[in-house]
Amino acid sequence: DAGVIQSPRHEVTEMGQEVTLRCKPISGHNSLFWYRQTMMRGLELLIYFNNNVPIDDSGMPEDRFSAKMPNASFSTLKIQPSEPRDSAVYFCASSRDTSYEQYFGPGTRLTVT
Amino acid sequence: GENVEQHPSTLSVQEGDSAVIKCTYSDSASNYFPWYKQELGKRPQLIIDIRSNVGEKKDQRIAVTLNKTAKHFSLHITETQPEDSAVYFCAALLSGGSYIPTFGRGTSLIVHP
Numbered sequence: 625d626a627g628v629i630q631s632p633r634h635e636v637t638e639m640g641q642e643v644t645l646r647c648k649p650i651s652g653h654n655s656l657f658w659y660r661q662t663m664m665r666g667l668e669l670l671i672y673f674n675n676n677v678p679i680d681d682s683g684m685p686e687d688r689f690s691a692k693m694p695n696a697s698f699s700t701l702k703i704q705p706s707e708p709r710d711s712a713v714y715f716c717a718s719s720r721d722t723s724y725e726q727y728f729g730p731g732t733r734l735t736v737t
Numbered sequence: 738g739e740n741v742e743q744h745p746s747t748l749s750v751q752e753g754d755s756a757v758i759k760c761t762y763s764d765s766a767s768n769y770f771p772w773y774k775q776e777l778g779k780r781p782q783l784i785i786d787i788r789s790n791v792g793e794k795k796d797q798r799i800a801v802t803l804n805k806t807a808k809h810f811s812l813h814i815t816e817t818q819p820e821d822s823a824v825y826f827c828a829a830l831l832s833g834g835s836y837i838p839t840f841g842r843g844t845s846l847i848v849h850p
Binding site: 657666667669672680715725726728729730731 | 771779780781782783786826837838840841842843
């Protein structure tokens with residue numbers, strides 16, 4: 625298995641632009657998590673899905689952030705419009721369920737200028 | 738909700754010394770405690786975990802101890818090597834429930850050769 629796949633690995637965009645981050649979880653995993661990591665705030669959970677259904681999105685910073693999981697093998701995190709303070713590394717992780725080991729993707733380093 | 742405190746935020750040791758990282762949690766119902774290692778520029782990866790029905794678990798140079806009464810758990814690394822240099826994250830969650838892992842802020846371990 626290739627593990628959790630994220631794209632793009634790096635994204636540089638201008639303030640106000642829409643950003644879409646993509647994630648493919650490990651096959652057979654039914655839980656998917658989106659995290660944001662910064663030096664100031666550490667590793668923050670944004671939202672997680674169980675069986676493609678969003679369970680807890682209380683970590684989503686504001687309405688500019690949205691996430692979808694249309695099927696078991698694909699999820700997106702969208703920021704519209706993006707702001708410089710959104711600059712961070714965004715990780716996607718998957719697990720067999722919410723109680724097992726989480727496998728992290730390589731992350732997407734987002735820079736908003 | 739769960740709250741996890743992790744100390745120290747940075748730890749510098751000489752090669753061959755031991756390193757100890759401590760975490761405390763607030764929710765007495767938490768029963769699963771994983772530790773993740775994140776090397777510079779890479780993704781977090783699980784290195785060891787412990788469940789609340791045991792007090793200690795070892796894996797070669799790494800060990801984790803759990804004190805349920807005091808609600809704290811610790812990571813012990815013996816005979817440290819330069820390749821142990823990384824950021825280590827602890828987490829706590831309720832296995833089998835609808836909870837999600839709450840991560841500590843991380844400890845940056847530097848092992849000097």
